[in-house]
């Protein structure tokens with residue numbers, strides 16, 4: 001199970017790179033710095049793969065229970081969540097449509113410094129802005145879009161897969 005999750009995360013994030021660089025890795029550009037502490041898959045409790053926390057990750061997809069307290073905000077139009085365990089940005093754009101993107105910023109790979117206002121994501125590392133369809137608006141990401149993932153909802157379960 002852990003092996004499968006690692007395979008998925010390897011494609012969804014750059015955690016494997018960070019794991020090889022040590023226990024703490026800092027990305028720096030301009031004056032702003034993001035502390036990225038890698039996920040140590042070997043020491044993670046198997047229970048983290050269970051539905052206890054409202055999600056389940058395997059080698060091919062991430063499933064999220066939209067009725068779970070950790071994710072129910074996604075049932076509301078405009079509701080969004082940064083989901084670090086899956087390296088995702090999730091947003092409800094209305095009409096029961098939830099979109100999913102990699103939370104790894106295409107500029108300098110910050111992944112935990114996100115804000116969402118006026119239907120736009122802002123990477124607050126260096127203020128790149130993206131529409132809620134992932135397309136680049138402004139900032140140092142310079143024309144690079146957020147990586148979009150397939151997101152489908154069925155029976156209040158959101159399933160996110162690579163395209």
Ligand code: FES
Nearest residue numbers: 105107108123126
């Ligand atoms: S990492 Fe620089 S704007 Fe996101």
